[in-house]
Amino acid sequence: MYKLVSVFILLIISSFISAQCQENLIQNAGNRSIQSLNGKWNYIVDPYEMGYLDYRSVPYDQNLKSPERAFYTNSKPQDKTERIEYDFDKSPTLLVPRDWNSQKENLFYYEGSIWYKKSFDYVKSAPDKRLFVYFGAANYRSDVYLNGKKLGFHKGGFTPFNFEITDLVKETDNFLILKIDNKRKADEVPTLNTDWWNYGGITRDVQLIETPATFIRDYFIQLKKASADNITGYIQLDGSNKSGVPVEVTIPGLKLQNKLVTDANGYVSIDFKVKEIRRWSPQDPFLYDVNISFAGDKTIDKIGFRTIETKGADIILNGKSIFLKGICMHEENAIRGGRAYSREDALLLLNWAKELGCNFVRLAHYPHNENIIRLADEMGILVWEENPVYWAIQWANPETFATASKQLKEVISRDKNRASVIIWSMANETPVTDDRISFLHRLVDTARKMDNTRLISAALEQHATKENEMVRTITDPFSEFVDVVSFNQYIGWYDGLPDKCSKIKWVIDLNKPVIISELGADALGGMHGDSLTRWSEEYQKYFFEENLNMVNKIPQLRGTTPWILVDFRSPRRVLPGIQDGWNRKGLISETGNKKLAFYTLRDFYIGISKKYE
Ligand code: GCU
Numbered sequence: 001m002y003k004l005v006s007v008f009i010l011l012i013i014s015s016f017i018s019a020q021c022q023e024n025l026i027q028n029a030g031n032r033s034i035q036s037l038n039g040k041w042n043y044i045v046d047p048y049e050m051g052y053l054d055y056r057s058v059p060y061d062q063n064l065k066s067p068e069r070a071f072y073t074n075s076k077p078q079d080k081t082e083r084i085e086y087d088f089d090k091s092p093t094l095l096v097p098r099d100w101n102s103q104k105e106n107l108f109y110y111e112g113s114i115w116y117k118k119s120f121d122y123v124k125s126a127p128d129k130r131l132f133v134y135f136g137a138a139n140y141r142s143d144v145y146l147n148g149k150k151l152g153f154h155k156g157g158f159t160p161f162n163f164e165i166t167d168l169v170k171e172t173d174n175f176l177i178l179k180i181d182n183k184r185k186a187d188e189v190p191t192l193n194t195d196w197w198n199y200g201g202i203t204r205d206v207q208l209i210e211t212p213a214t215f216i217r218d219y220f221i222q223l224k225k226a227s228a229d230n231i232t233g234y235i236q237l238d239g240s241n242k243s244g245v246p247v248e249v250t251i252p253g254l255k256l257q258n259k260l261v262t263d264a265n266g267y268v269s270i271d272f273k274v275k276e277i278r279r280w281s282p283q284d285p286f287l288y289d290v291n292i293s294f295a296g297d298k299t300i301d302k303i304g305f306r307t308i309e310t311k312g313a314d315i316i317l318n319g320k321s322i323f324l325k326g327i328c329m330h331e332e333n334a335i336r337g338g339r340a341y342s343r344e345d346a347l348l349l350l351n352w353a354k355e356l357g358c359n360f361v362r363l364a365h366y367p368h369n370e371n372i373i374r375l376a377d378e379m380g381i382l383v384w385e386e387n388p389v390y391w392a393i394q395w396a397n398p399e400t401f402a403t404a405s406k407q408l409k410e411v412i413s414r415d416k417n418r419a420s421v422i423i424w425s426m427a428n429e430t431p432v433t434d435d436r437i438s439f440l441h442r443l444v445d446t447a448r449k450m451d452n453t454r455l456i457s458a459a460l461e462q463h464a465t466k467e468n469e470m471v472r473t474i475t476d477p478f479s480e481f482v483d484v485v486s487f488n489q490y491i492g493w494y495d496g497l498p499d500k501c502s503k504i505k506w507v508i509d510l511n512k513p514v515i516i517s518e519l520g521a522d523a524l525g526g527m528h529g530d531s532l533t534r535w536s537e538e539y540q541k542y543f544f545e546e547n548l549n550m551v552n553k554i555p556q557l558r559g560t561t562p563w564i565l566v567d568f569r570s571p572r573r574v575l576p577g578i579q580d581g582w583n584r585k586g587l588i589s590e591t592g593n594k595k596l597a598f599y600t601l602r603d604f605y606i607g608i609s610k611k612y613e
Pocket of ligand 1: 428429563
């Protein structure tokens with residue numbers, strides 16, 4: 001009886017702890033990591049959730065009678081008579097970070113739950129240290145346990161989450177167990193239907209983070225909107241001694257040293273005037289060393305300072321009108337197969353974008369890993385980040401909104417100090433209804449409240465006017481709430497043939513910048529024919545020639561992000577011998593070969609550069 005009561009009390013405490021800790025993402029986690037948990041994890045495929053539900057489908061979390069059946073207790077038979085029907089240590093292994101689909105042929109299409117287990121030892125570096133476990137991302141739902149106790153859960157396949165494990169971790173033989181469930185669901189974000197592969201698993205880095213008892217958990221340090229000399233933001237401490245703490249911010253490159261004192265909540269706002277700041281830009285992606293410290297803790301980050309705003313139809317970077325020479329990309333390393341996650345993957349993708357002549361990338365349709373954001377900072381590539389509110393989301397469902405809002409907050413929290421990120425995109429190709437406008441408008445409010453320094457957009461849809469099919473316009477009321485009007489159009493692929501482009505007239509009476517967030521056509525790399533042979537490289541090239549000529553006539557055009565850099569896997573693309581499970585709109589094939597249209601777009605950007613630089 002005693003055992004049951006103590007387990008029950010621990011469950012209550014850990015659920016409280018998990019409720020708190022999950023909201024408090026650790027900023028600049030990579031700078032604090034003390035132990036990586038990347039590598040081989042044992043796994044158990046569990047399509048019937050037998051490690052989580054009893055035979056009456058009651059979660060073992062609530063059914064204490066037979067906890068040994070719950071996989072997260074990692075139970076072993078105590079004697080020869082005991083029946084335990086699982087054993088992580090005798091189970092096979094998966095690599096973390098990596099999706100499971102591209103690691104095992106029998107998991108290629110798998111959608112369901114897989115249990116992961118990692119054992120680790122940990123010796124505190126000092127008695128008062130705190131310990132967190134930090135996950136870069138896991139798709140889609142993660143239920144997380146340490147040493148048989150539930151830490152909490154996280155929903156969303158593309159944003160980080162962390163839990164404090166100070167009071168649960170032991171010196172040896174800790175077992176960290178996750179149940180990852182990538183089943184698609186109508187009320188989730190994204191919903192059931194997407195045009196990308198539903199890669200499941202622990203898809204990004206896992207690390208242990210040790211901190212002092214009171215530490216610098218979060219900070220936001222950027223140039224104030226439309227200011228070239230005013231750095232603003234805040235610092236947030238976490239811990240029992242966080243109030244009234246003298247904190248110091250130094251930026252040696254600016255000869256700046258500021259002493260501040262936190263308030264009762266461990267919070268202090270920042271407001272510095274600076275002279276001669278070397279502003280970050282694609283031509284000069286300069287990053288300052290920023291040191292934040294107080295008696296008990298310090299963290300160092302590399303931060304670029306730039307301004308981004310709109311003025312009428314212009315996008316103004318550091319006071320100068322720019323054109324966003326962009327390309328869309330999924331988070332996939334098509335050559336290796338599977339989700340991209342590493343710095344090497346990011347280098348492959350961004351180097352291709354650079355070869356194309358891009359100064360901008362649209363990271364579709366969900367937040368990508370932090371490696372590519374940090375690399376974009378270093379390489380001087382501007383970034384569009386997107387919340388996975390894609391297609392037919394359940395607009396009237398408050399749970400769905402909460403999930404969408406939480407994922408948006410998580411990506412803004414993680415990347416708010418990255419100069420390369422200039423646009424937060426709320427959604428992609430969503431139907432115009434009152435519920436959807438309200439849903440997206442509330443997301444805009446959420447984003448602006450967290451970060452009023454960046455631009456807001458969303459990939460909308462264009463429509464023909466009632467009077468004339470050849471006259472196209474943007475009638476989406478949501479365009480009122482964004483800074484940049486972006487829309488996808490496929491005239492010449494889904495809508496007529498490429499010669500239709502020259503017959504189209506665009507009438508967009510919005511005094512805002514316009515980005516064509518998608519235009520594209522499929523081509524099987526290496527397939528050749530005349531310019532009207534569907535799926536040939538020549539057709540794709542003709543499509544780009546006609547499309548770019550057409551959109552370049554839009555007076556407010558200030559950017560294009562054609563769909564898409566590289567062919568990518570999609571279960572929706574099944575044409576034998578041509579698609580075979582791949583969306584072929586890439587300008588580069590899944591084997592890394594550039595198609596004819598790659599050079600068409602590159603030449604277009606060379607022409608644009610002459611006009612803008
Ligand atoms: C849509 C959508 C993409 C999709 C593309 C296509 O615009 O935004 O996610 O892959 O069209 O049909 O190829």
